[in-house]
Amino acid sequence: MNPNFIYFDLDDTLLDHWGAEKAALNDLYNEFDVFSSTTPEELIETYHRINKGLWDKYGKGRIDRDTLQRLRFEETLAALRLDSSLYEETGDYYIQAYRNHWEWKKGAAEALETISNNFDVGILTNGFAETQKLKIEQFALSEIAEHLVISEETGFLKPQPEIFEHATSLTNNKPEEILYIGDSYTSDVIGGRAYGWKVAWYTDEEEIEKGRESDADFVFDNFKDLTDMLNVGK
Structure with a gap:
């Protein structure tokens, strides 16, 4: 990939x-x-x-x-x-x-830094704008992400296709040239794939219902597996 x-x-x-x-x-x-x-x-x-x-x-x-x-x-x-x-x-x-309790997911900070050194990256998130912007500021994500797409600012929520269309247009890429990394089966996997994006699904193996793993292009529960898949792992 x-x-x-x-x-x-x-x-x-x-x-x-x-x-x-x-x-x-x-x-x-x-x-x-x-x-x-x-x-x-x-x-x-x-x-x-x-x-x-x-x-x-x-x-x-x-x-x-x-x-x-x-x-x-x-x-x-x-x-x-x-x-x-x-x-x-x-x-x-x-x-x-x-x-007061915001923290990185285990391995996420290191993976994001590694991936952003090799690919152009962005953030696409549901949520209220002021809360998500505070997270983006606290974790200095605007220094890494080329595009920041927050549902409330677009008027659409994942998995609605309009938000994926907007995010795609910002990158000047075709849908099939974009990879989305997310945890939600409905919002991220189904929403991204429906618009033509590739999807890497971050989830615990025991949470995957039979047959659902085939709905994503890649399934992982450890960020090192993600960086290895993208051939940027150390």
Whole structure:
């Protein structure tokens, strides 16, 4: 595989979003007495389930950003039979706590540096613009990435083809000359392949359902395998 341009997903590919989310929810649990009748595990599971459903609705245009941000804690509190009027306080606290726990995925920083020394690279990510820009700034990704594509700024969410079309146009390459590296089967693998991109799927082997591995051009769970595949491994 010898692409002309490589895009990276951000959350749970380069940066550990899921780890930061869990840590922030644990902080939230310890900060607010309202959660004393439940457990951290129940809070994490409930929030994750509700937030995922709301992002699906947001991606389909059924709710707007403000509604998503309100409902993810209002509905979480209600589902746990707690005081849902605390949605604003808990939501604001969570956002601040989440920002304190951002970290690279294991091996991602080294792989990105190595790959960017050999290929033109960019970032293509779903998410709210100000949050993703803070991550990009904190990890100095704008110094490495030639193009930064954030869903909220384009008006489209992965896996919608319009966001891949926009990202492709920035590179002056054909779709088949672009490689996308991401963790989400739906957003990254299906979305990228549907637009004609090559896709390297970053995932744990046990998470791959039968037959899905053939939907990606390359599947890996260790960034050294990725750099070796691109013939840039040390």
